[in-house]
Amino acid sequence: MTKNNPIGLFDSGIGGTTIWREVHKLLPNEDTIFIGDQLNAPYGIKTQSEIIALSLKNVECLLQLNCKLIIIACNTATTNAIKEIRQQFQVPIIGIEPAIKPATSLTKTSTIGVLATKGTITSDLFSSKLKLYPNVKIIEQIGYNIVNLIESGKTNTPEMRALLKEYLDPMIAQGMDTLVLGCTHYPYLKPILTELLGDSITIIDSGKAVAKQTKNVLQDLDLLNNKTSIGKCLFYTNTDTTILQSFLDDGDIAEYKNF
Template sequence: MTGNEHPIGVFDSGVGGLSVLREIRAVLPHENLLYVADSGHLPYGNKPAEYIEQRALTVGRFLLSRGAKAIVVACNTATAAAITVMRAEFRVPVIGMEPGLKPAVALSKSLVVGVLATEGTLKSAKFRDLVGRTTEKVEVIAQACPGWVEQVERGDLGSPATRDLVRRYTEPALERGADTLVLGCTHYPFLAGLIADVAGPDVHIVETGSAVARHLRRRLEADGLLTRRMAPGVELFWSSGPAEVAGRSLAVLWPGVHRVRPLPAGFAAGD
């Protein structure tokens, strides 16, 4: 197998990264994709950065062992904690996530932007640096959203409990004048409809999965790594948590999944 026929590896703390995987599939229909849900260590958002870094390195090594020609860290928290060390260790392109603050600022008329993310992302030096690079006179409201990741992991995208959670953590930024909301966690696009219901039609909602997918395509093209196959690509899935639990969530978020493989013990265990 030549280098450009190898698969692309994608991982997240759970199933949220499927929001990025679907964008990758849309722009790279012929590539084979590997996806790891590190559900046995979910959520990343409330864990120490050092722990997340070790999990990211471990999952990255697994993807490389499966022949990945590039790795997408489809998790904002893991990107903030581990992208630098992953790029230093791995000899393949490593693409990460970043809250879409720049496009959000460009859209905002009130100059108040809300960033909905995990506690880990919002407390990271990477996020502080991102806000610091924003030269426009804009107020950035950072709002942690505990419980959202867990609801998506359960495949619970519309129950009264989920609606209440979404309202609880969306309204504070709106009450302070935000007219643009950034979804700073890859789980949150699966709640975008509920967020829009709370925010109303005049509020912009910004997610970055499509931008990451386009960036990945450009990088693969520049490095001569795009597949030459014309057949549709396939997806393979692993989970470090109970495979049957991940399978139920995947059935909701990625219809057509037939099998979720358990991550091998050497990669699934905590560090």
């Protein structure tokens, strides 16, 4: 493994690009390869064995492309498959999970909400994390159909707003003052969420923390790229690249391919 090898990321779809964006911002000289398994999205409604199988396949693809480190840019894949991934592969693996710990330090009402997929909320790993904070009320809400709408390009629509209002109103009524976005797709909803929640509720996700952890691991292993040029960004999807490009076409230097 060399310093010039790329960083690999994968997600069930386009959501992991929110993680990629933070990684690219912090480490702009690193080459990156992202796999969006959009054909099989969402992972959140699949069985654990299905999630494990798909995740292992994605890691294998990234390793075939000579990635020096893998980021599981998907909460559902992390909470259901990271153990199996680390057992099977020797490459450094970085997972992502809902940012409950920072939320507990931000809340003033000792009440936080977690909006995530069914696959994340029902996982053993997620349940074990909740037990670490017995003095905080944690309201769990499964975001049924949110990922499907985002993957269909229906982010800012009346249907999405109605769905979010249905999920958020009961959480607000219970005193939530901090909302954890427990799916990497959900940061794309921040403008709508801010509008619906107002200034009194803090919204947090895991993107910056994952980027910092990635940098720390690469430094520890002496694998940070020492190039001065902007890294190449390669994005793979197993469906039409149109929707993926629509979330990323904002001046980023990128190439899109099918796998």
